[in-house]
Every structure is written in C-alpha cells, then in structure tokens.
Amino acid sequence: MARALINVPAKAAKGEIIEIKTLISHPMETGFRVTFNGTLIPRDIINTFRVTYNGVEIFAAELSSAMAANPFITFTTLATESGTLEFHWAGDNGFSVTETATLVVE
Amino acid sequence: MNRLAACLVFAASLSLSVPVGAQSDLAPSERKSSYEMMGAQSRSMQDDDMANPAMLSVLDGEALWRKPAGEDKKSCADCHGDARQSMRGMAARYPSYDVAAQRVVDLEERINLCQAREQKSEAFGRETKDMLALSAYLALQSRGMPIAPSQNAALERSIERGRAAYFQRQGQLNLSCANCHDDNWSRKLGGATIPQGHPTGYPIYRLEWNGVGSLQRRLRNCLTGMRAQVHGLGAAELTDLEAYLMWRARGMIMDAPGVRP
The missing domain is CATH 1.10.760.10 (Cytochrome c-like domain)
Incomplete structure (x- = not known):
C-alpha cells in the first residue's frame, strides 16, 4: 500500500497564499533499467497528480520516467473558502491513490 | 599496462594516506x-518530516509495531507497549550484547531475534522493506538522544x-x-x-x-x-x-x- 504524507495548514485567512506539501511512496521505476541477467525492468511510475479544492482543479502535474522515487510535490494556492482538498495520484499498473485534507478559512 | 595501473593505485593510496600507521x-x-x-x-x-522520504518508512514501521504476527498473534506493542516511551533511546544503545544469544547483536538482529523468540513469527530478514521500516520507526524514538x-x-x-x-x-x-x-x-x-x-x-x-x-x-x-x-x-x-x-x-x-x- 502506498503511503502518502500531506501537509495543509489547518487554518488560513481568506485570501492568504498557503503552501501545500505532498509526499508519496512509489518506486518510480524508470523502465530503462535492466536486472543482473539483462532483462528489462518494466516501467512503473506515477503518471499524473491532480488536486481539487472543493471540486475545482487547482493543481495538476504529469510525471515522467526521469523522476526520483517517492515524489515530493509542493505548490501554493489561494485560500478562498473552507472545504476539502482532494489529492489524486494515478500511474502504471493501475496505481491509484486518493487522499483528502480539510482546510478551514476564517 | 599492469605496471601503470599498479603505479596509479600506489599513487592514489599515497595521496590518501597521511599518518601511516596512526591508530589514534x-x-x-x-x-x-x-x-x-x-x-x-x-x-x-x-x-x-514532510519532505524526508524516510518518514514514509516510519509510517510503515508504526503499523508493523501494532500488527499481530506469529503463532500467538502477538504484536510488538502487546509486549512493549507504546514505542514512544518503551523504545526511547533504545537504538542509541545498539549494537548490544544479547544474553540469550550470547553474542553482540545490532538492532536489525535484535528485531529478528525478538520475532523468533517471542513472536514466533517468520523473521523479516535484513534489508527488507519491513525490516527497514520497523528499524526506522525504532531509530526515530532515539532522535535527539546521545549515542x-x-x-x-x-x-x-x-x-x-x-x-x-x-x-x-x-x-x-x-x-x-x-x-x-x-x-x-x-x-x-x-x-x-x-x-x-x-x-x-x-x-x-x-x-x-x-x-x-x-x-x-x-x-x-x-x-x-x-x-x-x-x-x-x-x-x-x-x-x-x-x-x-x-x-x-x-x-x-x-x-x-x-x-x-
């Protein structure tokens, strides 16, 4: 099971720029490496990362083979209203993880 | 060619060695x-801790600490309780002498021994994902403490x-x-x-x-x-x-x- 760590400030003032940090466990196997006996290790990476804020997409990224294991992605957004942030990672071999965090805007 | 290689190696070892034979x-x-x-x-x-990828292992280790295993379905926590108290400073004392095994063991070996003796479960083995997760969780309990x-x-x-x-x-x-x-x-x-x-x-x-x-x-x-x-x-x-x-x-x-x- 993939572990994810998400850091969203519990509270923010309306109009404040907040930083959101995410870290997820994933090998990000490039698809270019071979084993000791020469067989190719199949690619196994996260392809997309999407974040919605009360249903509206606020951040999206496409990931590729060149990225290190356990992708750490941070971004900022504008705190507009209290609600839920939904984080979704999807990748090879049916990899799909969704996590949520709540934000209170005062 | 061999002589050249030998010379290069010799030169490399010379440039690195300062006090030859110093054992202080x-x-x-x-x-x-x-x-x-x-x-x-x-x-x-x-x-x-949000950016340190080892903390993902620590999360796995925390789950393993509470996971029942072995014949009697015992977890680490069943004997040792809350690791945050019982394991405080423990990793800072290893390797340590194990009385029952009559030899010095490191933290990973101690985990394997505990699994065999107390939990009667299959040992994780070294360098496995589970072993690293549990040892990372235990080592975290000694963070900030002197070795x-x-x-x-x-x-x-x-x-x-x-x-x-x-x-x-x-x-x-x-x-x-x-x-x-x-x-x-x-x-x-x-x-x-x-x-x-x-x-x-x-x-x-x-x-x-x-x-x-x-x-x-x-x-x-x-x-x-x-x-x-x-x-x-x-x-x-x-x-x-x-x-x-x-x-x-x-x-x-x-x-x-x-x-x-």
Missing part, C-alpha cells in the same frame, strides 16, 4: 556528524575487533577505513565530501539509493569501493564494525532517520 581515534572535539557536512538542501530535506553504548565485556571485545578492522588496510586499493574517514574527511572523493563516518542517522534515506538502507548496507558499499572482501549481511565482522563506529560516535546526537546524498 578521532578526538571527540574534532567529531562532526555527516549531517553537519551535508549541503543546505539535503539538510532541509531531513529537517522537514550511548552499554558497558559489557563482550561488547568491548566486539568494539576492539571492529577497531582493528577499521584501521586495517585491506582490499586491492590497500586502504583502511581510517585512511578516508580519519585522515581525509571533509575532502572530496569523486565529487562527494568524505564524512567522518559517524552512524548517527541510520537507517538512512540515501538519495543515491532512491530508498532507505541500513548501516550494514552502507558498510558493504564502502568495502566494495575499497575493493576489499565484502562481508555478507549480518556477518559478525560487520556487527563488530558497527559496534566500533557507534562507540567512536558515543555522545553524538542521533538524527535518525537521516537523509544522506
């Missing part, structure tokens, strides 16, 4: 942890053996551990800064590994680089070296699970 331990006032010698970016990655090897005659003998191995020139490059980590620390080896080799942060998340690894893995890396005989995981020689390195770092503050380049 690094003075405590001179000691610096690898954390202090890292770049600002690597340090900030370790400082922020404190216990007082024991068998442990002292192990430290002495480890010390002898540390100063022993070995391998095709005829290098000892001390040639790099005592005599040339802070200088560069292939673009990387040579640290003093204090095991304050194990298990570490090593960026080069793209994952978490134990001190024994790191020691085997070094032995490979020296082109010396690489002891198998769990070999007594590696435990002795671990015991010496922990003694050498006694009093230094644990920063496990560390991030290292």
Whole structure:
C-alpha cells in the first residue's frame, strides 16, 4: 500500500497564499533499467497528480520516467473558502491513490 | 599496462594516506556528524518530516509495531507497549550484547531475534522493506538522544575487533577505513565530501539509493569501493564494525532517520 504524507495548514485567512506539501511512496521505476541477467525492468511510475479544492482543479502535474522515487510535490494556492482538498495520484499498473485534507478559512 | 595501473593505485593510496600507521581515534572535539557536512538542501530535506522520504518508512514501521504476527498473534506493542516511551533511546544503545544469544547483536538482529523468540513469527530478514521500516520507526524514538553504548565485556571485545578492522588496510586499493574517514574527511572523493563516518542517522534515506538502507548496507558499499572482501549481511565482522563506529560516535546526537546524498 502506498503511503502518502500531506501537509495543509489547518487554518488560513481568506485570501492568504498557503503552501501545500505532498509526499508519496512509489518506486518510480524508470523502465530503462535492466536486472543482473539483462532483462528489462518494466516501467512503473506515477503518471499524473491532480488536486481539487472543493471540486475545482487547482493543481495538476504529469510525471515522467526521469523522476526520483517517492515524489515530493509542493505548490501554493489561494485560500478562498473552507472545504476539502482532494489529492489524486494515478500511474502504471493501475496505481491509484486518493487522499483528502480539510482546510478551514476564517 | 599492469605496471601503470599498479603505479596509479600506489599513487592514489599515497595521496590518501597521511599518518601511516596512526591508530589514534578521532578526538571527540574534532567529531562532526555527516549531517553537519551535508549541503543546505539535503539538510532541509531531513529537517522537514514532510519532505524526508524516510518518514514514509516510519509510517510503515508504526503499523508493523501494532500488527499481530506469529503463532500467538502477538504484536510488538502487546509486549512493549507504546514505542514512544518503551523504545526511547533504545537504538542509541545498539549494537548490544544479547544474553540469550550470547553474542553482540545490532538492532536489525535484535528485531529478528525478538520475532523468533517471542513472536514466533517468520523473521523479516535484513534489508527488507519491513525490516527497514520497523528499524526506522525504532531509530526515530532515539532522535535527539546521545549515542550511548552499554558497558559489557563482550561488547568491548566486539568494539576492539571492529577497531582493528577499521584501521586495517585491506582490499586491492590497500586502504583502511581510517585512511578516508580519519585522515581525509571533509575532502572530496569523486565529487562527494568524505564524512567522518559517524552512524548517527541510520537507517538512512540515501538519495543515491532512491530508498532507505541500513548501516550494514552502507558498510558493504564502502568495502566494495575499497575493493576489499565484502562481508555478507549480518556477518559478525560487520556487527563488530558497527559496534566500533557507534562507540567512536558515543555522545553524538542521533538524527535518525537521516537523509544522506
């Protein structure tokens, strides 16, 4: 099971720029490496990362083979209203993880 | 060609060796942890538990601590309770002498012994994902505490053996551990800064590994680089070296699970 760590400030003032940090466990196997006996290790990476804020997409990224294991992605957004942030990672071999965090805007 | 290669190797070993045969331990006032010698970016990655990928392992380890296993479906927590209290400072005391096994064991070996003796479950084995997760969780409980090897005659003998191995020139490059980590620390080896080799942060998340690894893995890396005989995981020689390195770092503050380049 993939572990994810998400850091969203519990509270923010309306109009404040907040930083959101995410870290997820994933090998990000490039698809270019071979084993000791020469067989190719199949690619196994996260392809997309999407974040919605009360249903509206606020951040999206496409990931590729060149990225290190356990992708750490941070971004900022504008705190507009209290609600839920939904984080979704999807990748090879049916990899799909969704996590949520709540934000209170005062 | 062979002579040229031999000359190059000889020159390399000369440039690295400063006090030939010196066997004095690094003075405590001179000691610096690898954390202090890292770049600002690597340090900030370790400082922020949200950015330290080893914390993902710690989460796994926390779950394993509570997971029942073995014949009687016992979990670690059933005997040891809350690790945050019962395991405080424990990792800072290993390797340690195990009375029942009658030998010095490191933290990973102790986990395996506990699984065999108390939990009667299948041991994780070394360097497995589960072992690294549980040892990272346990090591975290000693974060901020000084390394404190216990007082024991068998442990002292192990430290002495480890010390002898540390100063022993070995391998095709005829290098000892001390040639790099005592005599040339802070200088560069292939673009990387040579640290003093204090095991304050194990298990570490090593960026080069793209994952978490134990001190024994790191020691085997070094032995490979020296082109010396690489002891198998769990070999007594590696435990002795671990015991010496922990003694050498006694009093230094644990920063496990560390991030290292």
